Amino acid sequence: MREITYLQAIHEAVDEEMSRDEKVFVFGEDVRQWGAPLGELKGLFEKYGPNRVLDTPISETAMIGAAIGSAATGMRPIVHIMFAEFLTVCWSDIFNAMCKPRYMSGGKIMFPVTIMSYCGAGISAAGEHSGCLDGMEMSIPGLKIVAPSTPYDAKGLIKSAIREDNPVQVFYHKNLILSGLKGEVPEKEYTIPLGKADVKREGSDVTVVATMLMTHRALAAAEKLKAKGIDIEVIDPRSLAPIDKETIFKSLKKTGKLVIMVEEPKTGSSASEIAAVVAEEAFDLLKAPIKRVCAPDTAIPFTPALEKVWMPDEDKLIKAVTEIM
Amino acid sequence: MREITYLQAIHEAVDEEMSRDEKVFVFGEDVRQWGAPLGELKGLFEKYGPNRVLDTPISETAMIGAAIGSAATGMRPIVHIMFAEFLTVCWSDIFNAMCKPRYMSGGKIMFPVTIMSYCGAGISAAGEHSGCLDGMEMSIPGLKIVAPSTPYDAKGLIKSAIREDNPVQVFYHKNLILSGLKGEVPEKEYTIPLGKADVKREGSDVTVVATMLMTHRALAAAEKLKAKGIDIEVIDPRSLAPIDKETIFKSLKKTGKLVIMVEEPKTGSSASEIAAVVAEEAFDLLKAPIKRVCAPDTAIPFTPALEKVWMPDEDKLIKAVTEIM
Amino acid sequence: MKIEKEKLLWMYRTMVRIRVFEERIGDEFAAGKIPGFVHLSSGQEANPVGVCANLRRDDYITSNHRGHGHLIAKGLPLDIMTAEIFGKKTGVNKGKAGSQHLTDMAVGCLGAEGIQGTPVPVAVGAALSAKLRGTDQVAVAFIGDGTLNTGRFHEGLNLAAAWKLPFICYCENNTWAESTNIYDATALTDISQRAMGYGIPGIAVDGNDVFAVYEAVYEAVARAKRGEGPTFIEGRTCRRRGHFEGDSHLYRGQEEKDECLKRDPIPRFRKKLIEMGILTEPEADKIEREIKGEMDEALKFAEESPFPEPEEVYTDEFV
Amino acid sequence: MKIEKEKLLWMYRTMVRIRVFEERIGDEFAAGKIPGFVHLSSGQEANPVGVCANLRRDDYITSNHRGHGHLIAKGLPLDIMTAEIFGKKTGVNKGKAGSQHLTDMAVGCLGAEGIQGTPVPVAVGAALSAKLRGTDQVAVAFIGDGTLNTGRFHEGLNLAAAWKLPFICYCENNTWAESTNIYDATALTDISQRAMGYGIPGIAVDGNDVFAVYEAVYEAVARAKRGEGPTFIEGRTCRRRGHFEGDSHLYRGQEEKDECLKRDPIPRFRKKLIEMGILTEPEADKIEREIKGEMDEALKFAEESPFPEPEEVYTDEFV
Numbered sequence A, B: 001m002r003e004i005t006y007l008q009a010i011h012e013a014v015d016e017e018m019s020r021d022e023k024v025f026v027f028g029e030d031v032r033q034w035g036a037p038l039g040e041l042k043g044l045f046e047k048y049g050p051n052r053v054l055d056t057p058i059s060e061t062a063m064i065g066a067a068i069g070s071a072a073t074g075m076r077p078i079v080h081i082m083f084a085e086f087l088t089v090c091w092s093d094i095f096n097a098m099c100k101p102r103y104m105s106g107g108k109i110m111f112p113v114t115i116m117s118y119c120g121a122g123i124s125a126a127g128e129h130s131g132c133l134d135g136m137e138m139s140i141p142g143l144k145i146v147a148p149s150t151p152y153d154a155k156g157l158i159k160s161a162i163r164e165d166n167p168v169q170v171f172y173h174k175n176l177i178l179s180g181l182k183g184e185v186p187e188k189e190y191t192i193p194l195g196k197a198d199v200k201r202e203g204s205d206v207t208v209v210a211t212m213l214m215t216h217r218a219l220a221a222a223e224k225l226k227a228k229g230i231d232i233e234v235i236d237p238r239s240l241a242p243i244d245k246e247t248i249f250k251s252l253k254k255t256g257k258l259v260i261m262v263e264e265p266k267t268g269s270s271a272s273e274i275a276a277v278v279a280e281e282a283f284d285l286l287k288a289p290i291k292r293v294c295a296p297d298t299a300i301p302f303t304p305a306l307e308k309v310w311m312p313d314e315d316k317l318i319k320a321v322t323e324i325m
Numbered sequence C, D: 001m002k003i004e005k006e007k008l009l010w011m012y013r014t015m016v017r018i019r020v021f022e023e024r025i026g027d028e029f030a031a032g033k034i035p036g037f038v039h040l041s042s043g044q045e046a047n048p049v050g051v052c053a054n055l056r057r058d059d060y061i062t063s064n065h066r067g068h069g070h071l072i073a074k075g076l077p078l079d080i081m082t083a084e085i086f087g088k089k090t091g092v093n094k095g096k097a098g099s100q101h102l103t104d105m106a107v108g109c110l111g112a113e114g115i116q117g118t119p120v121p122v123a124v125g126a127a128l129s130a131k132l133r134g135t136d137q138v139a140v141a142f143i144g145d146g147t148l149n150t151g152r153f154h155e156g157l158n159l160a161a162a163w164k165l166p167f168i169c170y171c172e173n174n175t176w177a178e179s180t181n182i183y184d185a186t187a188l189t190d191i192s193q194r195a196m197g198y199g200i201p202g203i204a205v206d207g208n209d210v211f212a213v214y215e216a217v218y219e220a221v222a223r224a225k226r227g228e229g230p231t232f233i234e235g236r237t238c239r240r241r242g243h244f245e246g247d248s249h250l251y252r253g254q255e256e257k258d259e260c261l262k263r264d265p266i267p268r269f270r271k272k273l274i275e276m277g278i279l280t281e282p283e284a285d286k287i288e289r290e291i292k293g294e295m296d297e298a299l300k301f302a303e304e305s306p307f308p309e310p311e312e313v314y315t316d317e318f319v
């Protein structure tokens, strides 16, 4: 099968959906000439013109408002809110204005909005351009969240997100773009349903749930652990909301042991939510404490010397896995 | 001992700290004439004058900015951000601008800010004026969070919050104000350290961790459970960040069973975080699944007929406790 | 400006409808029949009516916490609206929204927002959609004076101006935001000047004169449809009641309150219509009686409707 | 306006210092010695220098992503600043901040903010504090043109105006926000008009003429100290380089780039100072040599400094 990059996969997903449905349009800061800061939307302006690809002022609350208002009236907006931290600038707009009305209106209104944002550390982008806010966003009822780790998942999930009638947050990891990560992606059209996890590696000793960049680190750790005779199963939830509990529980039936590895400060992270779900609904399957391999509860330091320590990595995962063996 | 209301306790705390330290001042929407919408700051303007009690425009981001800037330059601001949902309007300001700089600056700057907000459902204030955002705020590194359930705790915690050199969020529950809840509060000055839980009721069968209004519901449920021969211990964390793990673990040593009851949508709630901490650090003490008694993952419905169902209550707690007996 | 008789009568009827609705809701609230909070718009009726008299059913509005008048003027029936405010199953939003969040796309209302400022960017989004879809629809955001100081107002209005969207920001300046006077909350003495910061027209009108409101909005709608972009309109009006029911509004001087009662837009409009020969006294009285009857029915409908079943908590969300 | 010789020489020296710093940082970045992103302010030097020539050490500033010039003009030493940008332990913020978040209360800098708009309310808070404490300090927020469209700019400036705070909002209008032109992002053609929406003075100056900047800020500081409230100043300037290092800024026409190089504020100031008899050619050259030497030292310091120890991850937070 052909291989394309994570960046190309994102691009293809948006491109295909824009050509498939003329109600889909995309706007954000610097999407027109830059095709977004990392270039994943490059060429769409030339292809679809100024009515389908719009550069906005630096006005994140207006951008979410524009997404809501246009979604309510027949359009299917994709709004590019660059860095995950900028989502906090329009947090009320997402939490109150975008995610509550379907319920509050008794089903009288719906907002098919896709938000796309970069997340993730590892490129010394410092304290305000490096975060993953998955756990914080999971506290928002009414929002679906996807966080793909491979080109295949990125394309399939983004296409589903754009077709979804509820608001969806799409996170993609800067490192997976900038490292030029490649992967197999069929020529033929496909989508991946929201809310379905993927077992990235089968194993029998410990279940490791990991997202985005951490999925790759977990897979790398798996090889090292194998050398030590420990066989981990790596599950990538792909969707954080709703989350695919069944796939995790199924794995735990085999392993009885769970480590969750995500790139967020531990407290209030997506790892906490997953741990809570398991401790509540699959307690009887557990044979050991649930370990969370996360970042410390601090901002993200700039210097690579500290950023590297701040981020969860293979060694930390190996240590956690070993501790519960 | 004398009894005062929850509202009076909040008032006394702010009043005492303002008279103790002239750097303390308070501002917010409608704090001057109304003394805040529920009146907890009434009289402070008359007592301390226009330089210490200021009405702001409806500008939550400017309010947090004003708190940060004045805190960095020698003042000790208390900023009243009315309803918890309005915190999301200035979420970036709290998350990025207020809570990161101490760390990011390498300790070169500190912001002694107290934020006060109402939270809680039960008065049909509908979808945008009824929420508890404890879990969502716990995802913010660098922020301390207190959530008192009694007049005694309210006074002691708010005084400590105002004296704290890090940013502190104080939540107080609308229902505990409006119901006129009274409790013993000494005349003599006292403070309660941040980060210390309180065992509101001792018991031996199940540990129930509950906050704010839920503490009272848990205590009421305890009486009913007693009749069924089940003896629950009720722990009120009081501080959600940092959280007093030790007190919870200590209780679990006795009971081995944990139910967490908070007034938030379950996913991404403070209950999830507490459950995750226990599943990670005190797994060996557990003899049963950790139950979370929370609200559904939706906005809060207006009509009392549904709001009542939405809120966690004694029956739901009793059911959860009984399930793990 | 000439307004056809039919429309004038609709305007009068609608102003009376709002007044009767608000006063009766106030009574019902006082009687303990309405849960939560209500913010009434008595005294401000000329604003929503002067605005909506320029709108089609498929034009869009967004509203705020003081939104009953906006919704009624846009055509929401009183019965399902009253039932909603009573928290009943038959309410336009099944009782899930309540007074503060009334939403109905059937009349082009994208929602009443409790977070101040939000109505602006949301309506701007609807205006963007109209432009992209190539329709001649317009979108109006109703906000209060206090809301002018929110970031959302700024970002939304600037975006609409930059993109020349068919958008109107209509500000009901009743001079109060809860207990805070607008002239303490900004250095402006003429609120409509705020528009100058966006390079768009800022028009101040007497918001208690429905003709003045109508004309300003008429121009703004025409400008929007010509593709020239948004207009900011300040309707200078006043609140007859407290911020919400239960607010004794002691922070306002008695003089100011009396002044407001004197500026009542309804007798003023009625007098004018009679002078113009559009209406006679008995006809006007008849309208009032009819509306009261309509409101009696609405209240009856609301009272007799059941509350939603508990299971409704779990519907309307993908959980 | 007469400016004393001492100050003029400081201004010249500081402009050169910023230029040399920025260009050398650009080189080091290109050589792969600097982690992350850097946004250089080459060409904009007259703005921070014209501003800070009016400030005392105990006056406050807030800064943004393009902040090196602000910090240097406010007095931050080049060595600890360079070390910070290199991510070293000896950096002013122990390497935790980096280029984008330089913070040092010792020179009155409350922080450089990466979230556009934030510098405004934070500086407004410092101005509030000065007023409450009864000092005569002033606070300045440095922002770019793109930031004028953020809600924080609006809320902060309105608050400062309403409360008559000793605050100056200084906007470096280089006409670009990343790849987006300011005149596409707002309907205004004269940015300084935005001030009219707040009822405060809005002054436009040639931001490449340090005298013009100095004078406008001089007035604004005087106004602030008289208790008359904030001023908004637009410095019309241009960016010599891309948005950040690595940006090929193809979205700008070559003509515009050439034009910007021609408007260079440093030769212009130098020429003027020589005409005024404040400086001779050899003296000016000497200043340049000295600064280059200073920068060599700073780079050496940064390069030779160690990275922070891993345990530093866990300090400076209460966790």
Ligand SMILES: Cc1ncc(C[n+]2csc(CCOP(=O)(O)OP(=O)(O)O)c2C)c(N)n1
Pocket (backbone or CB within 6 Å): B029, B058, B060, B082, B086, B089, C065, C066, C114, C115, C116, C143, C144, C145, C146, C147, C148, C174, C176, C177, C178, C243
């Ligand atoms: C973001 C936000 N902050 C504060 C409030 C609380 N609040 C509700 S109504 C109101 C005053 C609104 O004043 P105005 O916009 O003038 O409308 P009016 O009530 O006069 O109609 C305030 C401050 C809110 N709803 N949203």
Ligand SMILES: Cc1ncc(C[n+]2csc(CCOP(=O)(O)OP(=O)(O)O)c2C)c(N)n1
Pocket (backbone or CB within 6 Å): A029, A058, A060, A082, A086, A089, D065, D066, D114, D115, D116, D117, D143, D144, D145, D146, D147, D148, D174, D176, D177, D178, D243
């Ligand atoms: C809230 C927010 N949105 C978007 C960005 C991304 N961003 C960084 S710099 C920039 C452009 C800023 O333009 P301007 O204010 O004119 O400053 P300049 O770069 O020209 O100095 C943008 C959009 C940001 N940092 N913060």
Ligand SMILES: [Mg+2]
Pocket (backbone or CB within 6 Å): C144, C145, C146, C172, C173, C174, C175, C176, C177, C178
């Ligand atoms: Mg008002």
Ligand SMILES: [Mg+2]
Pocket (backbone or CB within 6 Å): D144, D145, D146, D172, D173, D174, D175, D176, D177, D178
């Ligand atoms: Mg710029």
